[in-house]
Amino acid sequence: MKAAEAIVTLASLTRGPRPFSFENREAEEVLNVALALLVELGVAFDRIDRLERLLAERTGISLDDLRATDYDGAAGAERQAARDALMARVLRIALDARVPSDGRG
């Protein structure tokens, strides 16, 4: 079974009610998404760490030096631009020009 199918299968096998604790169920659902992303971030950090160690081993640059490498100049500016774009992507909702309205009524 492929990974996505395994996850969908697991989710579909669950039974019973799903009691929520927040005053607002939708907010709690968003919390669940955030926590799952936190776990995935942990996975990504572990991967970066593995790659750094491998790189240090292969290049002979010490792990500390590798991690302490700070880019300035053109590379630094490129990183900053990428960071700015990331923030804009994630906080898109805060930038949206539309006025919120209750769509349920």
Add this chain to the structure above:
Amino acid sequence: MKVRSVQHEMLPETTVDDRSRQAAVVSLRRLLNTQVRPRNVELYEREGRPAWERRHGRAPETAEEIRAAFFESRRYRFWSATHRAAQEMIWIAAGEPVFRDLERLEATAERLASSPERRGGLELAPAGYVPPGEVADVDIHLQPGGYAMTRSARDVACGALYENGGNVFAFGQGLGKADSKAGAVIRHLEGARPGLKPRRILDLGCSAGGAACHYAAYYPDAEVHAVDIGEAMLRYAHARAESLDVRVFFHQMNAADLRFRDGEFDLVVSHNLLHEIGRDNRRAMMREAFRVCEPGGLVVHQDVPTRFEPTPVRQVERAWDTRFNGEAHWSTYSGDDLLADMGAAGFPPEALEETRLDKVAGPGGWYLVLGRKPG
């Protein structure tokens, strides 16, 4: 044998990312358990109870009222929602590799169970058997599909989920690889009865067979039998035991209605069954354990230490699992007089002992009730 640390063929293949994911869930749970949950009672006193009192003009009294007062605290609600999410993520993180690898696991189970070198066995229930709904119909501690989920005659997913989810859970509780409920019980029994050498052991509510395998490995001359309600759980447990090369005979049975003869065993144990079985079945199970125990033999039920919570507020805090973790029988377990139930099962008062056991490794302890059958 350290049951949690052993490798065997019934474990799913995991990638480095799977293990990272499980480790992240363990970290999250460890943070919640050691830094966040311990503040719940203080939050109740500081935020929950005062808010409830303002709303009702008096102090909360019943367990229901105390429970509602906890939820007046915003930070308690945050813990509750996060703890629930973390518990659900255990099953996703542990279960994804299980389902990815399920075909191989099923084939491996088939090979181990039909091998001429097999040492134990699996006996399914006769036609017409229905697993007790009070357990089978609930996703106890949110395991998807519950303890009796069986989707085909080759299925082992339930047992694989139980073992792999259990490991992620235990590490998040701060229990290491060396933890073992059977180990704690054996240590206690040996202290009480030096030289004890059981010949026939019965493990009630065995799940994936962790404890049963521990007994079989520790007492290699004993014949070990183990009982649970679900077919796929037991098919997994049997294959796992064969892969570990220990001899255990698994039976699909209701522990409240055993198909064994009177006095067949000299040691009858249960591990974490008392809190996962309804009251009537628990009492019947205790009577059955007494019946199948031989005169002079021992019956030992080990379980979680929630029965020792000192105040109603702390009891309610612990009882979170009843509603949020599918632990349908948690509160009945914590509140009932189990010594009296053991007495009603046949043990005279002087043959009974109720105590708190230390864990073999890690913080906390266990509840234990032990009976010696006269004779």
